[in-house]
Amino acid sequence: MKCEWTKENVVLYMYDELPDDARFEFMHHIQHCEDCKRELEAAQGFKQDMSAMPAPEVAPNFLASNRMQLQEALEHAQQNRSFWGMFIFDFAAWMQQIKLAPALTAVLLIVGFAGGSLTTWRLAQGTESPVAVNTGTIGTPQDYNIAAINSIATDPDSNHVTIKYDTLRPQTAEGSATDPRIQELLLLAARNNRNSDVRLDSIDLLKGKAQDNEVRDALISALRYDRNPGVRLKALDGLKSYVKNDVHVRDAVLEALLHDTNPGVRSEAISLLDPVKADSSVREALEVLAQHDSNEYIKAQSQKYLASTAHLD
Amino acid sequence: MPAETAVFQATVGASGNKRYSQSSGAMVSQALSRVNDSELIRAAQRGDRAAFESLVRQYDQAVLRLALHLTGSEPDARDVYQEAFLKAYRHIGNFRFECSFYTWIYRIVTNLCLDHLRKRQTRKEDSGTVIDSSGQEVDLLDRVSDDRAGANPERDLMRRELGDKIAAALTRLTPRERMVFELKHYQGLRLRTIGEMLNTTEETAKNTLFRATQKLRSALAPMR
Numbered sequence: 005m006k007c008e009w010t011k012e013n014v015v016l017y018m019y020d021e022l023p024d025d026a027r028f029e030f031m032h033h034i035q036h037c038e039d040c041k042r043e044l045e046a047a048q049g050f051k052q053d054m055s056a057m058p059a060p061e062v063a064p065n066f067l068a069s070n071r072m073q074l075q076e077a078l079e080h081a082q083q084n085r086s087f088w089g090m091f092i093f094d095f096a097a098w099m100q101q102i103k104l105a106p107a108l109t110a111v112l113l114i115v116g117f118a119g120g121s122l123t124t125w126r127l128a129q130g131t132e133s134p135v136a137v138n139t140g141t142i143g144t145p146q147d148y149n150i151a152a153i154n155s156i157a158t159d160p161d162s163n164h165v166t167i168k169y170d171t172l173r174p175q176t177a178e179g180s181a182t183d184p185r186i187q188e189l190l191l192l193a194a195r196n197n198r199n200s201d202v203r204l205d206s207i208d209l210l211k212g213k214a215q216d217n218e219v220r221d222a223l224i225s226a227l228r229y230d231r232n233p234g235v236r237l238k239a240l241d242g243l244k245s246y247v248k249n250d251v252h253v254r255d256a257v258l259e260a261l262l263h264d265t266n267p268g269v270r271s272e273a274i275s276l277l278d279p280v281k282a283d284s285s286v287r288e289a290l291e292v293l294a295q296h297d298s299n300e301y302i303k304a305q306s307q308k309y310l311a312s313t314a315h316l317d
Numbered sequence: 318m319p320a321e322t323a324v325f326q327a328t329v330g331a332s333g334n335k336r337y338s339q340s341s342g343a344m345v346s347q348a349l350s351r352v353n354d355s356e357l358i359r360a361a362q363r364g365d366r367a368a369f370e371s372l373v374r375q376y377d378q379a380v381l382r383l384a385l386h387l388t389g390s391e392p393d394a395r396d397v398y399q400e401a402f403l404k405a406y407r408h409i410g411n412f413r414f415e416c417s418f419y420t421w422i423y424r425i426v427t428n429l430c431l432d433h434l435r436k437r438q439t440r441k442e443d444s445g446t447v448i449d450s451s452g453q454e455v456d457l458l459d460r461v462s463d464d465r466a467g468a469n470p471e472r473d474l475m476r477r478e479l480g481d482k483i484a485a486a487l488t489r490l491t492p493r494e495r496m497v498f499e500l501k502h503y504q505g506l507r508l509r510t511i512g513e514m515l516n517t518t519e520e521t522a523k524n525t526l527f528r529a530t531q532k533l534r535s536a537l538a539p540m541r
Contacts, residue, residue, distance in 0.1 A: 019501055047530075053479060057480040060382075066391060067381060
């Protein structure tokens with residue numbers, strides 16, 4: 005029994021993984037058992053043999069070139085922010101900023117106080133007449149959609165007021181779907197439009213051009229952040245051919261599977277992960293889903309994928 | 318615009334390997350380096366790229382060494398390196414300080430290396446050589462300098478044969494066995510840490526190491 009235990013733990017002893025009391029027992033037994041002593045010598049011989057193939061050291065040039073390449077890649081990389089991360093206030097980070105920028109804080113307070121005091125003083129003077137605005141030149145809303153007021157300036161010696169503002173002028177663009185100008189507008193519509201029908205139409209047109217990196221990024225963004233599940237499904241449809249080869253697409257689809265609130269989107273996402281079910285990050289997610297997911301279809305599909313790749317462990 | 322943040326110089330060694338020492342000096346040093354890492358991580362989470370690059374510098378040599386030994390190819394090791402750190406940069410916002418950054422980054426790297434090993438499982442594996450970036454095959458043993466005066470050619474030949482046998486024996490391990498053996502034997506990590514990195518228990522890592530060494534010893538036994 006003691007010999008059996010000793011032989012089972014010879015590897016742990018060799019790699020210095022035995023707890024102190026077990027190590028004492030092991031060494032004590034080795035001193036009195038020739039058989040186990042031979043076993044230990046054989047194991048130590050094995051460890052010595054393994055040193056015949058050491059891990060190669062990294063050449064300094066190779067390391068330097070990798071660092072440079074990473075630096076360039078980081079310039080274009082974006083950090084992921086979770087949906088809740090956009091709303092959760094990081095108090096610790098805020099405190100850190102305040103701690104390290106007291107001067108800026110003080111300046112902001114002084115400027116705010118001074119500005120407020122000055123405004124109050126000028127109003128209290130009561131000598132300035134209300135600013136008169138010549139309304140005669142403002143047209144009807146249909147002709148003159150005002151986007152923003154940029155500045156208001158008053159002449160202290162007169163009632164003259166100058167207001168600078170931007171206007172919106174409705175326009176129409178027509179052209180082929182491959183026209184770069186049209187594509188640019190479609191990308192804008194996919195991201196910024198309040199009307200979900202407009203976003204849906206733009207994603208529908210863009211999904212056929214996912215070979216373009218900018219379009220693919222827009223589809224990924226729609227999958228991650230669009231409020232409308234129809235838009236997210238459309239985006240998934242456009243990304244399906246890139247799950248295997250583009251790791252950003254794979255990550256986005258995985259996130260949709262794990263976090264999307266719509267069961268249809270999740271079902272579609274899991275079906276797209278079939279070609280990459282052997283990937284370790286996918287398998288990790290599938291293991292969690294197979295045990296805990298409340299959606300029976302997702303749970304069953306995860307178990308099916310894991311079963312078909314069990315030989316990889 | 319994020320406020321200016323001070324970037325602290327970390328005191329972790331170049332290999333990134335952290336062995337827990339009993340001496341109080343080493344413990345204080347580790348605690349300090351963890352504090353320094355925390356500052357860098359928080360800065361990186363706020364989008365400070367310089368802070369992230371400082372973090373990378375602490376661990377990237379060890380990461381590249383691991384990737385190179387596992388993949389046997391400089392281009393593949395480069396891919397693992399780039400993908401690992403880009404992934405870390407994209408997801409650093411999810412790091413919650415529940416483990417060390419070292420464990421977290423190695424978790425990413427080991428997953429990528431496991432993917433690589435699984436993809437290669439059906440292909441012919443290492444022959445004890447490494448493919449460098451120009452596509453040339455370089456014998457691993459050439460990188461080990463033999464400083465002894467009057468080095469024995471016969472012994473060198475035996476060493477090369479043993480190296481080939483070892484390379485062949487390593488290919489017969491499953492990806493997980495190979496990974497555990499690599500992290501224990503070549504990288505010198507504790508089994509508990511290996512378990513954390515591979516998202517499993519220390520006990521499972523122990524059993525995997527045991528299986529891996531048994532297989533390797535059987536394969537190398539005829540050489541002794």
